[in-house]
Amino acid sequence: MASKLITIIAGVGPGTGAAVARKFAESYPVVLLARNPDNFNELVKEINGKGGKALGISTDISDPTSVSNAFAQVKKEFGDDVGAAAAIFNASGGFVRKPFLELALEDISKGWDVSIRGGFLFSQQSLALLLRGVKEESKYPPTLIHTGATASVKANAQVSAFNTGKYALRALSSSLAKEFGPQGVHVGHAIIDGGIDSERARAWKGKDAGPDALISPEAIADAYWHLHTQPRSAFTWEIDIRPSVEKW
Amino acid sequence: MASKLITIIAGVGPGTGAAVARKFAESYPVVLLARNPDNFNELVKEINGKGGKALGISTDISDPTSVSNAFAQVKKEFGDDVGAAAAIFNASGGFVRKPFLELALEDISKGWDVSIRGGFLFSQQSLALLLRGVKEESKYPPTLIHTGATASVKANAQVSAFNTGKYALRALSSSLAKEFGPQGVHVGHAIIDGGIDSERARAWKGKDAGPDALISPEAIADAYWHLHTQPRSAFTWEIDIRPSVEKW
Amino acid sequence: MASKLITIIAGVGPGTGAAVARKFAESYPVVLLARNPDNFNELVKEINGKGGKALGISTDISDPTSVSNAFAQVKKEFGDDVGAAAAIFNASGGFVRKPFLELALEDISKGWDVSIRGGFLFSQQSLALLLRGVKEESKYPPTLIHTGATASVKANAQVSAFNTGKYALRALSSSLAKEFGPQGVHVGHAIIDGGIDSERARAWKGKDAGPDALISPEAIADAYWHLHTQPRSAFTWEIDIRPSVEKW
Amino acid sequence: MASKLITIIAGVGPGTGAAVARKFAESYPVVLLARNPDNFNELVKEINGKGGKALGISTDISDPTSVSNAFAQVKKEFGDDVGAAAAIFNASGGFVRKPFLELALEDISKGWDVSIRGGFLFSQQSLALLLRGVKEESKYPPTLIHTGATASVKANAQVSAFNTGKYALRALSSSLAKEFGPQGVHVGHAIIDGGIDSERARAWKGKDAGPDALISPEAIADAYWHLHTQPRSAFTWEIDIRPSVEKW
Numbered sequence: 004m005a006s007k008l009i010t011i012i013a014g015v016g017p018g019t020g021a022a023v024a025r026k027f028a029e030s031y032p033v034v035l036l037a038r039n040p041d042n043f044n045e046l047v048k049e050i051n052g053k054g055g056k057a058l059g060i061s062t063d064i065s066d067p068t069s070v071s072n073a074f075a076q077v078k079k080e081f082g083d084d085v086g087a088a089a090a091i092f093n094a095s096g097g098f099v100r101k102p103f104l105e106l107a108l109e110d111i112s113k114g115w116d117v118s119i120r121g122g123f124l125f126s127q128q129s130l131a132l133l134l135r136g137v138k139e140e141s142k143y144p145p146t147l148i149h150t151g152a153t154a155s156v157k158a159n160a161q162v163s164a165f166n167t168g169k170y171a172l173r174a175l176s177s178s179l180a181k182e183f184g185p186q187g188v189h190v191g192h193a194i195i196d197g198g199i200d201s202e203r204a205r206a207w208k209g210k211d212a213g214p215d216a217l218i219s220p221e222a223i224a225d226a227y228w229h230l231h232t233q234p235r236s237a238f239t240w241e242i243d244i245r246p247s248v249e250k251w
Numbered sequence: 252m253a254s255k256l257i258t259i260i261a262g263v264g265p266g267t268g269a270a271v272a273r274k275f276a277e278s279y280p281v282v283l284l285a286r287n288p289d290n291f292n293e294l295v296k297e298i299n300g301k302g303g304k305a306l307g308i309s310t311d312i313s314d315p316t317s318v319s320n321a322f323a324q325v326k327k328e329f330g331d332d333v334g335a336a337a338a339i340f341n342a343s344g345g346f347v348r349k350p351f352l353e354l355a356l357e358d359i360s361k362g363w364d365v366s367i368r369g370g371f372l373f374s375q376q377s378l379a380l381l382l383r384g385v386k387e388e389s390k391y392p393p394t395l396i397h398t399g400a401t402a403s404v405k406a407n408a409q410v411s412a413f414n415t416g417k418y419a420l421r422a423l424s425s426s427l428a429k430e431f432g433p434q435g436v437h438v439g440h441a442i443i444d445g446g447i448d449s450e451r452a453r454a455w456k457g458k459d460a461g462p463d464a465l466i467s468p469e470a471i472a473d474a475y476w477h478l479h480t481q482p483r484s485a486f487t488w489e490i491d492i493r494p495s496v497e498k499w
Numbered sequence: 500m501a502s503k504l505i506t507i508i509a510g511v512g513p514g515t516g517a518a519v520a521r522k523f524a525e526s527y528p529v530v531l532l533a534r535n536p537d538n539f540n541e542l543v544k545e546i547n548g549k550g551g552k553a554l555g556i557s558t559d560i561s562d563p564t565s566v567s568n569a570f571a572q573v574k575k576e577f578g579d580d581v582g583a584a585a586a587i588f589n590a591s592g593g594f595v596r597k598p599f600l601e602l603a604l605e606d607i608s609k610g611w612d613v614s615i616r617g618g619f620l621f622s623q624q625s626l627a628l629l630l631r632g633v634k635e636e637s638k639y640p641p642t643l644i645h646t647g648a649t650a651s652v653k654a655n656a657q658v659s660a661f662n663t664g665k666y667a668l669r670a671l672s673s674s675l676a677k678e679f680g681p682q683g684v685h686v687g688h689a690i691i692d693g694g695i696d697s698e699r700a701r702a703w704k705g706k707d708a709g710p711d712a713l714i715s716p717e718a719i720a721d722a723y724w725h726l727h728t729q730p731r732s733a734f735t736w737e738i739d740i741r742p743s744v745e746k747w
Numbered sequence: 748m749a750s751k752l753i754t755i756i757a758g759v760g761p762g763t764g765a766a767v768a769r770k771f772a773e774s775y776p777v778v779l780l781a782r783n784p785d786n787f788n789e790l791v792k793e794i795n796g797k798g799g800k801a802l803g804i805s806t807d808i809s810d811p812t813s814v815s816n817a818f819a820q821v822k823k824e825f826g827d828d829v830g831a832a833a834a835i836f837n838a839s840g841g842f843v844r845k846p847f848l849e850l851a852l853e854d855i856s857k858g859w860d861v862s863i864r865g866g867f868l869f870s871q872q873s874l875a876l877l878l879r880g881v882k883e884e885s886k887y888p889p890t891l892i893h894t895g896a897t898a899s900v901k902a903n904a905q906v907s908a909f910n911t912g913k914y915a916l917r918a919l920s921s922s923l924a925k926e927f928g929p930q931g932v933h934v935g936h937a938i939i940d941g942g943i944d945s946e947r948a949r950a951w952k953g954k955d956a957g958p959d960a961l962i963s964p965e966a967i968a969d970a971y972w973h974l975h976t977q978p979r980s981a982f983t984w985e986i987d988i989r990p991s992v993e994k995w
Contacts, residue, residue: 067356103430104378108315111371115363119415123359130352144991158422160430167367170422171415174406178415182351182408184991200980215979222981229973235959235991236944237966242986247888247928247979392743432743448732463731470733477725483711483743484696485718490738495640495680495731563852599926600874604811607867611859615911619855626848654918656926663863663915663922670902670914678847678904 008086008136008145009034011077013064013125014094015043018199019150022220023091024050024057026228031088032056034077036125038063064094064121074128086135088143089231092125092172093150094118099164111164118168122149122175130183137187144238146189146231149176153196180240189238191230195223196245215246256334256384256393257282259325261312261373262342263291266447267398270468271339272298272305274476279336280304282325284373286311312342312369322376334383336391337479340373340420341398342366347412359412366416370397370423378431385435392486394437394479397424401444428488437486439478443471444493463494504582504632504641505530507573509560509621510590511539514695515646518716519587520546520553522724527584528552530573532621534559560590561612566620570628582631584639585727588621588668589646590614595660607660614664618645618671626679633683640734642685642727645672649692676736685734687726691719692741711742752830752880752889753778755821757808757869758838759787762943763894766964767835768794768801770972775832776800778821780869782807808838808865818872830879832887833975836869836916837894838862843908855908862912866893866919874927881931888982890933890975893920897940924984933982935974939967940989959990 010027014020015035020042024033028050035043035057043059050057060076063069078085096114099106129147136145154166155173173192180190198204200217208216223244230239245251258275262268263283268290272281276298283291283305291307298305308324311317326333344362347354377395384393402414403421421440428438446452448465456464471492478487493499506523509532510516516538520529524546531539531553539555546553556572559565574581592610595602625643632641650662651669669688676686694700696713704712719740726735741747754771758764759779764786768777772794779787779801787803794801804820807813822829840858843850873891880889898910899917917936924934942948944961952960967988974983989995 103427104375106371106375108368108371112368115367115419119363119367119419120356120360123354123356123411123415127352127354154422158425158429160426163371163423163426166422166426167371167419171363171367171419174402174414174418175411177406178408178411179351181406181995184993187991189991217980219978219980222978226973226977226981226983229970233970233988234963234966236961236963237970237988238991239970239986239988242983244977244981244983247931247933247982249928251925429747432745435743437743465732467730467732470730474725474729474733474735477722481722481740482715482718484713484715485722485740486743487722487738487740490735492729492733492735495683495685495734497680499677599923600871602867602871604864604867608864611863611915615859615863615915616852616856619850619852619907619911623848623850650918654921654925656922659867659919659922662918663867666918667859667863667911667915670898670910671907673902674904674907674910675847677902 008088008139008141009077009081010089010091011087011129011132012036012091012093013062013121014092014150015046018201018220019195019223020093021046022224023093023227026224027089028055028057032058032081035059036062036064036073064125065116067124070124070128084135085132086139086141087129087132087145088136088141089146089148090125090129090133091148091150091227092122094121094125095150095152096165096168098162100161101164102161103163106164111167114164114168115171119171119175122172126175126179130179130188133188134186143232144187144189144235146191147179148191148193148227148230151192151194153194155194177240184238187235189230189233191239192241193223193226194241194243196243196251197249213248215248218244218246256336256387256389257325257329258337258339259335259377259380260284260339260341261310261369262340262398263294266449266468267443267471268341269294270472271341271475274472275337276303276305280306280329283307284310284312284321312373313364315372318372318376332383333380334387334389335377335380335393336384336389337394337396338373338377338381339396339398339475340370342369342373343398343400344413344416346410348409349412350409351411354412359415362412362416363419367419367423370420374423374427378427378436381436382434391480392435392437392483394439395427396439396441396475396478399440399442401442403442425488432486435483437478437481439487440489441471441474442489442491444491444499445497461496463496466492466494504584504635504637505573505577506585506587507583507625507628508532508587508589509558509617510588510646511542514697514716515691515719516589517542518720519589519723522720523585524551524553528554528577531555532558532560532569560617560621563620566624570624580631581628582635582637583625583628583641584632584637585642585644586621586625586629587644587646587723588618590617590621591646591648592661592664594658596657597660598657599659602660607663610660610664611667615667615671618668622671622675626675626684629684630682639728640683640685640731642687643675644687644689644723644726647688647690649690651690673736680734683731685726685729687735688737689719689722690737690739692739692747693745709744711744714740714742752832752883752885753821753825754833754835755831755873755876756780756835756837757806757865758836758894759790762945762964763939763967764837765790766968767837767971770968771833772799772801776802776825779803780806780808780817808869809860811868814868814872828879829876830883830885831873831876831889832880832885833890833892834869834873834877835892835894835971836866838865838869839894839896840909840912842906844905845908846905847907850908855911858908858912859915863915863919866916870919870923874923874932877932878930887976888931888933888979890935891923892935892937892971892974893917895936895938897938899938921984928982931979933974933977935983936985937967937970938985938987940987940995941993957992959992962988962990
């Protein structure tokens with residue numbers, strides 16, 4: 004792992020973010036952003052302990068100053084000319100289900116702040132580094148992936164606080180794919196259509212849930228890695244990922 | 252025009268908003284919201300002069316207090332128990348086309364503030380009145396229509412400040428259709444896929460533009476009225492509207 | 500009703516087809532095509548008895564010769580230079596739900612023959628007449644509408660015999676809208692997302708079905724008529740229509 | 748390569764089909780179906796010469812008897828209890844661009860016969876073998892992939908002979924994914940949104956075409972292989988693949 008290029012991941016929790024971090028850490032130094040350091044401390048230790056390189060930075064992805072500070076710290080650590088091979092936006096506003104007339108502006112703003120404002124801030128900062136990755140002729144085209152959900156393409160009742168942000172993030176991702184593809188950056192969008200496997204999710208699904216009822220975070224990480232390895236002549240913008248037993 | 256039920260229109264300018272106001276004013280008192288009173292003053296006079304009833308209220312649709320004040324004024328004017336037969340959200344953040352890395356957060360926030368926050372605030376306040384319209388057995392099912400654009404379903408490069416807001420508004424509209432349809436409120440979404448006919452648009456398109464190259468605002472108003480007249484057993488959520496000569 | 504222009508409707512049964520026929524018969528002579536004359540005989544009498552003009556022609560819409568013969572008979576009746584103001588393709592292959600491995604080619608071919616081949620044959624013959632309607636400066640832009648279904652945009656398990664045909668018909672409609680819109684013919688597609696109200700459907704839904712659980716055919720006819728009245732500057736290609744209480 | 752499970756590929760020409768065959772031949776015996784043996788003869792030699800196993804069968808994919816015979820030959824070669832690890836439907840009706848009124852039914856039927864009827868026949872025969880692959884606990888979930896195109900989701904003018912078939916094939920693929928996913932078969936659909944790299948395509952694009960203007964068939968094969976390796980908890984139904992410089 005001698006790459007000077009790094010991978011930055013926003014929204015690192017126990018599920019997808021951690022699996023993606025482990026996968027990309029096999030090839031790149033990884034920078035992990037999360038508001039609560041508890042979400043990355045163990046993982047940073049684990050990756051560094053296994054011969055990889057990981058740096059965790061406590062970041063409020065919806066706050067311009069916090070995001071700027073995070074990327075300043077990245078440059079301090081890796082050099083002002085650091086480039087990125089990959090950037091993964093995996094942050095998500097909390098899921099709120101509530102009758103629309105009972106929603107307060109604050110309920111719904113939180114989703115927007117993370118998905119839309121956070122998506123904008125992270126993408127903008129990352130793209131500067133990804134474009135440097137293009138110049139430095141990274142092995143694989145530098146890649147920006149936004150994690151979406153069922154709610155990115157289907158807007159159910161009482162969930163508008165969540166799906167408005169997810170629709171908007173999908174628009175951002177599509178727009179960026181068209182602008183930066185010709186510049187050599189691969190922008191992708193993943194529709195994660197189902198629950199992510201975790202202790203909590205399994206407890207919630209109950210024992211009736213078969214072994215394939217929840218999405219393996221490692222399989223998501225593998226799919227993201229596959230997107231990353233696609234050559235310039237064959238970029239995928241969007242994939243959906245769901246359990247084989249999911250109704251859709 | 253003896254209806255106690257009113258129609259409220261947010262985003263009244265010279266184009267769609269005015270045409271919709273004229274159309275619905277044939278059947279209902281209309282309340283016109285726009286930030287700049289110049290956008291509705293003439294129209295209010297025109298409608299009142301022709302025997303209709305119109306009230307203009309200067310409103311910043313993205314500001315919770317301003318929107319609350321507007322609806323308080325509506326109640327002061329029409330009674331605390333006023334109900335609505337229709338509410339049209341026609342406001343739109345300014346169109347910004349700029350390389351993504353040159354966008355400032357302020358550029359892009361303006362679009363979100365109008366399309367998403369404004370859409371939320373207006374829809375929430377309106378739905379309370381529309382549900383009262385259901386109780387009062389309005390002739391046609393009370394109707395909430397959100398005006399979308401090409402950018403509601405297609406996210407072109409360099410236009411993310413606009414299309415993120417429009418995608419999010421479409422999610423909101425879909426979610427509300429599913430929640431409030433069973434309660435008797437008809438929620439619709441119109442994809443206006445082309446330029447609206449106006450002096451400015453015609454000047455911009457040039458003399459080469461044929462007579463059908465720009466969308467007639469009156470035709471949009473007719474389509475909105477048709478949606479309004481649909482019975483509960485046959486609600487349309489989404490229509491697209493474009494010039495016959497448009498490429499798509 | 501002095502129009503020389505006619506309306507042709509394929510797929511006339513007790514539901515949508517009959518309602519559309521009655522609606523358009525208020526303005527145009529109507530030609531009704533169905534394989535089984537029992538499907539139009541009463542209706543022809545009814546329309547002619549009320550001062551309209553209706554002609555029923557027994558036609559297998561999936562058979563090139565039968566369709567040619569039908570249009571030859573139309574010319575014999577209305578003159579070689581007859582033009583059309585509207586053409587509605589409302590035919591549909593039978594709905595088959597079966598495990599895929601139990602489907603015989605014949606099962607599935609029937610759906611294709613009606614939806615795809617029939618859609619092609621009817622559209623081609625109709626467009627010649629609709630283009631003549633353009634030349635004769637019909638009051639409203641000559642209009643070709645294809646009736647779709649939920650299965651036009653959602654392909655459920657075990658229903659591929661039906662949804663393959665409906666997806667294909669939607670492609671045909673979209674392609675024709677783009678080719679013939681600039682020539683003055685309005686091509687539209689309606690996604691009928693729910694059951695059509697009829698004695699049989701009501702019996703099937705059971706007494707629990709509320710008054711709005713099934714789509715009023717008259718409301719569909721009104722929507723089709725609205726599409727027909729749209730001016731060249733504001734064509735709708737696609738509308739969805741569903742009961743207010745429908746889950747989607 | 749000791750697998751008893753095979754891979755069957757329909758529509759083997761110089762582009763995608765051959766690349767997919769080479770990729771899957773690294774792990775499985777491959778059966779190559781094409782009408783014209785010239786399309787697979789060299790490839791069969793190449794694969795067998797490199798230590799793989801390939802069998803070419805001249806097959807008219809739109810003809811029930813020809814398809815049955817092909818699968819009978821597969822059983823004769825590999826045993827009556829042969830199972831499949833993968834099946835790829837890569838056949839495509841010829842691309843026809845013509846004004847709609849000039850299309851003959853034969854023009855358009857050819858596209859349907861290959862895309863829709865061929866897709867049905869191949870999928871049905873393959874699924875029986877893929878389900879046997881499930882029983883035999885194949886290393887990766889048995890996988891059926893249908894190759895789509897831009898025309899699977901966008902129906903341009905004058906191309907309805909092609910896009911009707913592609914829309915229908917996409918419906919079939921979606922329906923099969925929902926029916927057979929819970930049974931352990933992974934069904935996927937790829938939207939190939941651009942020209943496939945080949946001598947002919949490069950000549951047609953001209954020297955102005957950059958190195959990334961045409962899709963690498965090997966990259967498509969890699970993407971198909973990635974889909975094949977996805978575990979049951981994380982199936983992708985649809986991916987799009989396009990050149991980084993493509994406008995969309």
